[in-house]
Amino acid sequence: MSSGLNIAALARRTGIAPDTLRKWEQRYGILRPTRTGGGQRRYGEHDVDRVVWLKARLAEGYRIGEAADLLGVEALETGTSPQQLARLTFEAALRSDSTAVNRLLDHGFALEITVACAEIVQPLLVSVGEAWHAGRMTIAQEHLVSSAVRARLERKLAEVRAPVHGRAVLACAPDERHELGLLMLAVALRADGWEVAYLGPDLPVPDAVALARDSGATLLCFSVSTSAAADSLEAGLRGTVRPPGARLLIGGLAANQLLARRVGASHLAGDLPTVVEALRAGAPAASVG
Numbered sequence: 001m002s003s004g005l006n007i008a009a010l011a012r013r014t015g016i017a018p019d020t021l022r023k024w025e026q027r028y029g030i031l032r033p034t035r036t037g038g039g040q041r042r043y044g045e046h047d048v049d050r051v052v053w054l055k056a057r058l059a060e061g062y063r064i065g066e067a068a069d070l071l072g073v074e075a076l077e078t079g080t081s082p083q084q085l086a087r088l089t090f091e092a093a094l095r096s097d098s099t100a101v102n103r104l105l106d107h108g109f110a111l112e113i114t115v116a117c118a119e120i121v122q123p124l125l126v127s128v129g130e131a132w133h134a135g136r137m138t139i140a141q142e143h144l145v146s147s148a149v150r151a152r153l154e155r156k157l158a159e160v161r162a163p164v165h166g167r168a169v170l171a172c173a174p175d176e177r178h179e180l181g182l183l184m185l186a187v188a189l190r191a192d193g194w195e196v197a198y199l200g201p202d203l204p205v206p207d208a209v210a211l212a213r214d215s216g217a218t219l220l221c222f223s224v225s226t227s228a229a230a231d232s233l234e235a236g237l238r239g240t241v242r243p244p245g246a247r248l249l250i251g252g253l254a255a256n257q258l259l260a261r262r263v264g265a266s267h268l269a270g271d272l273p274t275v276v277e278a279l280r281a282g283a284p285a286a287s288v289g
Contacts, residue, residue, distance in 0.1 A: 205236025
């Protein structure tokens with residue numbers, strides 16, 4: 001039997017009436033349900049994401065036909081792969097074409113969020129960073145991409161989902177301002193059923209620890225991408241009483257097993273789906289870094 005949501009459950013998750021959902025499915029081909037052995041429709045998280053995205057566009061003033069066109073249902077169904085979307089978005093940024101960047105990212109974020117992050121956003125940001133370092137891309141073009149990505153991640157993070165796995169507190173270490181990687185992890189955890197408190201860049205360590213303790217968090221994750229941020233994190237954790245029952249995690253370009261051992265943490269490494277799966281399973285440090 002196919003698993004998934006029936007139309008009533010999809011309506012409760014999205015706030016869109018069942019009759020409206022049926023009309024959108026029939027007229028615009030927005031939803032792609034599977035069927036049970038008895039022929040009943042079942043909807044997945046991919047369908048939830050599409051409906052929530054369309055609902056947000058309607059709130060911005062789009063008509064449903066316009067929003068469906070913007071979503072590009074048929075374009076995605078006819079062979080535009082995540083890798084192609086990453087490449088096309090990068091090329092649009094090189095042209096300083098903000099309309100195309102936003103349209104293509106909208107296509108990408110209509111996919112499963114871990115796919116969007118792991119197969120589109122992460123490779124895109126790597127390409128953007130390399131192009132900037134090589135002088136092929138301006139700071140303005142880099143900001144065009146990073147701002148568009150951040151806006152979509154923050155929108156995803158704000159979606160309400162029932163927490164089933166526990167609470168997670170995520171913060172960038174002091175002196176750390178590169179937050180998109182951590183923000184992707186926050187969104188992926190939220191989609192996986194965690195209650196997430198995302199605290200953003202350059203946060204004092206004691207403040208993050210106190211919030212984790214007061215909220216009963218089971219995960220406390222810091223991101224470090226520079227040696228200065230790693231040093232600040234280590235100094236901030238020194239002598240700080242850890243929240244009971246919370247696993248301490250570190251990730252980012254400057255995180256490694258040596259730093260993890262020094263601060264008594266697990267090192268997060270690997271692709272995003274693997275990390276999320278390991279955290280859900282409560283894997284030990286060796287399994288996630």
